[in-house]
Amino acid sequence: MHAVETPTLHLVRHAQGYHNLSVENHSIPDPQLTPYGKEQCASLHKSFPYMDKVDLIVASPIKRTIYTALLSFASVIESKNLRVIALPELQETSDLPCDTGSSVEEVEREFAGQPVDLSILKKEEYKTWNNKKGRWAPNAKAIEARAKDARKWLMERKEKNIVVVTHGGFLHYFTEDWADYSNVAGTGWANTEFRSYTFDLSKQDGASLVETPESRRLRSGTEKPMDSEEKANIQETTQNGAEQNGYYKVSEIQAKV
Template identity: 55%
Template sequence: MAPTIHCVRHAQGVHNLCTANHVIPDPLLTDLGHEQCAKLREVFPYHDKIDLVTASPLRRTIYTALESFEPVFQAHPEFKLIALPDLQETSDVPCDTGSEPQALQQEFAGKNVDLDMVHEGWNSKTGRYAPINSALRERARAARRWLKARPEKEIVMVTHGGFLHYFTEDWEDHSQYQGTGWSNTEFRSYTFSDEDHNADLEGHAVDGDNATLVETAESRQRRGKVGPTPDRAQQKTLYQLGTQSWNQQLSTEEQDSAKVPEGEEVNGVRV
C-alpha cells in the first residue's frame, strides 16, 4: 500500500522578511521561524506514526524538519532525515539556490541528516533543476514516484511554497501568499490516487505512473476547506493561471527587470 505523505512548507526564513533579502544565498530561519517550528512540533498529531522524514537540501528546510519533527528522531535515534535534491525550490534566485555539498556535510556533521543524494551540481539550477515549467513538473513527478515506492507508510516531506504546488498538482489558492498558497510550517496530508493519469496538467503524455496525489478529507477540514479538492480538469485551469501569474518562475535576469511588489507581513508571512 502506498504511503501517506504529510507535506510541510518550511518555517520563515530571512528571505521571507522582504524581497530585498532574496539575494541572500541559502538563508537560515528567523527567530520567528524557530518559534514556528516549536509550534508545529507541538500541534503535529502524527509524530508517533512517522517512519520517514525527508526534506529539500536547502538549509531552511533541513532545520525546519529537524526542529519540527524532533520527537520522531528522539523516538527513533536510528532514523535520518533524507535530503532529496528534487524537492528544492523552483526559482534560481540566490535565496532558492542551495549550498555546495561539502558545505552542507560540514554544517550537518553529527546531526541526523543523510546527504548521500546531494550530489555535485544539485544546486546548478540547470537541466533537471532549471526554473522552467517542464523541468519543474518532471522533477515533481520524480519525487512523487520516489516517495510512492518507499516501504514506509507515514512520510513527512518538508519543502518550499512554490514547489509544493508542482509536487501536489494542487493549485487552489496558488497566490494567497507571495508565490504560494501555503503559509510557513503549514502541513497538509495526501494519499496517492487510485486513478491512473497518463498526462500532466499541461496535457503532455507522461512515461509511466504520474503518482497523482489527493489531499485527505481530514486535512482539508483541518485548514477550513469545504468539499473535495478541485478535480483534475479544474486543476489544469488553476495551473495555467498560477504559472502565468508567478514572477517566481522567471529567471534571475528576468526578475531583475521585473517589478516585484514589496508586500507586507501578516502573522509572520510575507504576502
C-alpha cells in the first residue's frame, strides 16, 4: 500500500497594512500595504528558505495578502510562471471594514495585468464572499468550517510546496493552534512571519495540520508542542473570551474606538 502524499504548506501572515497602525484605521476598507510593509516583503523574499521549492502560491483575496504574495515571492512567480490563486476561504475573521474584501470588479481592476488568478472568486457560489454572512460570517463556527474547507482544498492539490498567504486571526483557526494567541493583538503571528506545516493523516479526515519540526526549531527552539487536550482547552478559553469581548462583533468593536 502506497503512502498518501500531501503537500507541505508554508503559511505566511501578510505584511503590515495601514490598518495595523492604529485601531482607528480598522475603518479603512480593504487597506493597502504601508511602505514598511513593502520592506517586510523584500526581507521575506531574501530570507525565505524554500523559495526554489515553491510550486503553488495561494492567498486571501484581500489586497494586502495578494500584494504580500506578489512582492515576497516575485522571483519564483517569474521563474516558474506562477499565478497567485485567490481563495476566499482564507479571508480574515472579522467584519470590520479592514477585514472585508472588495468587490470582484475592484479586485480585478487592482490587479489587472498582474499574475493573479481570480477564477475561483468569479464562480457563482462565491458571489457573496465578502458579505460576511452565512458561511462567511464572523463567528467561530463559520470560521472553523471555512478553515477546514481551505485545508481540504489544499490537501488535494498535486503541488508539493504551497505558500499560503493569509491573516493573523484566521491562521489560528486554520492551524487549530491557539498556543501563542494574543487577545490584544488578535494573533500570535507577526507580519510576514512564516511557519511550515504538513497534514496529519492520523486524524479522521486527514485535514488537520501539524507544524514541521524544522519550522518549530526555527521559531521556538526545543519548545515541546502541546498535546490535543491542552490545545482544545486553550482554544475554547480564547474563543470564548474573544467573543465575549466583541472581537467578532463589528458594532461593539467600533463602539470601543
